[in-house]
Amino acid sequence: xxxxxxVALLTAGVLCAGxxxxxxxxxxxxxxxxxxxxxxxxxxxxxxxxxxxxxxxDVKQPxxxxxxxxxxxxxxxxxxxxxxxxxxxxxxxPLVVKGYQGKQxxxxxxxxxxxxxxxxxxxxxxxxxxxxxxxKQ
Amino acid sequence: xxxxxPALEWLEGLAWTTAIxxxxxxxxxxxxxxxxxxxxxxxxxxxxxLRFVGLAFAHTPLTRIQRPLFRWQMAWxxxxxxxxxxxxxxxxxxxxxxxxxxxxxxxxxxxxLNALGFHLATFRSVARWxxxxxxxxxxxxxxxxxxxxxxxxxxxxxxxxxxWFD
Amino acid sequence: xxxxxxxxxxxxxxTQALHxxxxxxxxxxxxxxxxxxxxxxxxRQSRAGIARSAQRILLWTGPAxxxxxxxxxxxxxxxYYASPVFAIKMGLLAAALVFTVTLRRRVAAADGDRMPSWVxxxxxxxxxxxxxxxTIGGRWIGFAE
Numbered sequence: 001x002x003x004x005x006x007v008a009l010l011t012a013g014v015l016c017a018g019x020x021x022x023x024x025x026x027x028x029x030x031x032x033x034x035x036x037x038x039x040x041x042x043x044x045x046x047x048x049x050x051x052x053x054x055x056x057x058d059v060k061q062p063x064x065x066x067x068x069x070x071x072x073x074x075x076x077x078x079x080x081x082x083x084x085x086x087x088x089x090x091x092x093x094p095l096v097v098k099g100y101q102g103k104q105x106x107x108x109x110x111x112x113x114x115x116x117x118x119x120x121x122x123x124x125x126x127x128x129x130x131x132x133x134x135x136k137q
Numbered sequence: 138x139x140x141x142x143p144a145l146e147w148l149e150g151l152a153w154t155t156a157i158x159x160x161x162x163x164x165x166x167x168x169x170x171x172x173x174x175x176x177x178x179x180x181x182x183x184x185x186x187l188r189f190v191g192l193a194f195a196h197t198p199l200t201r202i203q204r205p206l207f208r209w210q211m212a213w214x215x216x217x218x219x220x221x222x223x224x225x226x227x228x229x230x231x232x233x234x235x236x237x238x239x240x241x242x243x244x245x246x247x248x249x250l251n252a253l254g255f256h257l258a259t260f261r262s263v264a265r266w267x268x269x270x271x272x273x274x275x276x277x278x279x280x281x282x283x284x285x286x287x288x289x290x291x292x293x294x295x296x297x298x299x300x301w302f303d
Numbered sequence: 304x305x306x307x308x309x310x311x312x313x314x315x316x317x318t319q320a321l322h323x324x325x326x327x328x329x330x331x332x333x334x335x336x337x338x339x340x341x342x343x344x345x346x347r348q349s350r351a352g353i354a355r356s357a358q359r360i361l362l363w364t365g366p367a368x369x370x371x372x373x374x375x376x377x378x379x380x381x382x383y384y385a386s387p388v389f390a391i392k393m394g395l396l397a398a399a400l401v402f403t404v405t406l407r408r409r410v411a412a413a414d415g416d417r418m419p420s421w422v423x424x425x426x427x428x429x430x431x432x433x434x435x436x437x438t439i440g441g442r443w444i445g446f447a448e
Contacts, residue, residue: 048159049158049159049228050158050159050160050164050165050168051164051168051298075164075165076159076160076161076164077160077161077162077165080161081161086159
């Protein structure tokens with residue numbers, strides 16, 4: 001029985017080696033921790049739903065075109081606990097979102113920080129992410 | 138064939154389903170209950186299946202395991218299904234389009250057929266081979282199929298969270 | 304190899320899903336004995352044999368649970384460290400492990416006639432509560448940020 005435990009621990013150790021950016025949704029496979037983005041634009045729609053919220057925003061580009069971004073946020077529970085309300089999101093309102101760009105989908109991002117027009121700033125990240133814990137406010 | 142989508146949209150628009158979908162605690166409680174019930178149900182089934190395939194409880198007659206566990210398996214299956222149905226109804230459009238959800242439903246049907254087929258056929262003669270360490274081949278096959286199917290059901294259920302194919 | 308693992312969405316997701324399968328197997332082996340202790344499961348004369356087999360199942364599924372669970376834990380270690388839910392889960396796990404390898408093992412293997420009837424029932428109930436608590440706490444970690 002002891003050998004079984006030792007083998008299990010060794011296997012676990014091997015699997016652990018170099019897994020810095022894995023998260024419960026494999027953050028590193030969906031989002032690029034080397035590509036932080038700061039998106040300034042207007043809110044198109046906010047899906048205040050479980051298990052993750054989704055922020056849809058229009059981001060005006062330097063050349064005048066508008067890019068439509070989809071941002072994954074945490075669910076209603078964590079957001080409420082940090083002081084956000086569903087009513088804080090009004091279509092058309094200006095907002096700033098900081099996060100990490102998606103790997104396969106360039107206009108997808110994993111949101112970490114939200115800044116509202118009145119200057120209030122909220123952490124909207126989910127469990128996991130780059131330098132996990134370090135970017136928590 | 139009439140589309141089911143209008144019905145799903147109606148469900149999604151209901152006040153109480155919306156409330157749960159947007160809740161702080163309601164959804165987490167429902168989903169956690171669903172997972173806990175599945176773990177208990179599938180756990181009891183898989184452990185019983187080990188007797189069928191001859192990997193465990195070899196010295197215990199099969200019915201001594203199967204009979205007392207049956208009511209608990211059914212109770213937890215009922216609860217798993219009830220919480221599962223609630224989860225679906227609260228966000229129907231999301232699950233309707235999710236391939237892993239559809240695969241899970243198909244696998245559930247297959248698991249049910251496997252169990253039903255076994256009960257109607259091979260299980261009838263159980264008194265004859267109840268004490269055998271190695272039960273008849275058809276029973277072993279049903280047990281192995283059950284182990285594989287329920288593992289696959291759990292895996293596809295967990296993968297529902299990944300909307301890679303939307 | 305770890306690079307491939309990190310980049311592979313599939314590998315991580317399937318590992319996480321297999322963690323659930325292993326947890327189910329583990330909990331099933333716990334439940335079959337606990338139900339027996341509570342008087343709701345297999346008949347008393349089968350209990351000792353069932354407990355022995357169940358213990359073997361625990362020894363196989365337990366490491367499987369650990370191996371598939373650790374990838375989820377390592378990357379979130381900083382956040383988990385601060386999470387009260389994680390602390391509760393770990394506390395329950397420690398209690399459950401100690402309880403299972405000491406008191407519960409003795410009672411499950413013993414002859415039921417040699418002790419007052421409330422002892423196996425209490426042991427079964429406590430074990431059930433502890434292990435289901437670990438399972439529920441494990442899932443709840445994802446919700447309690």
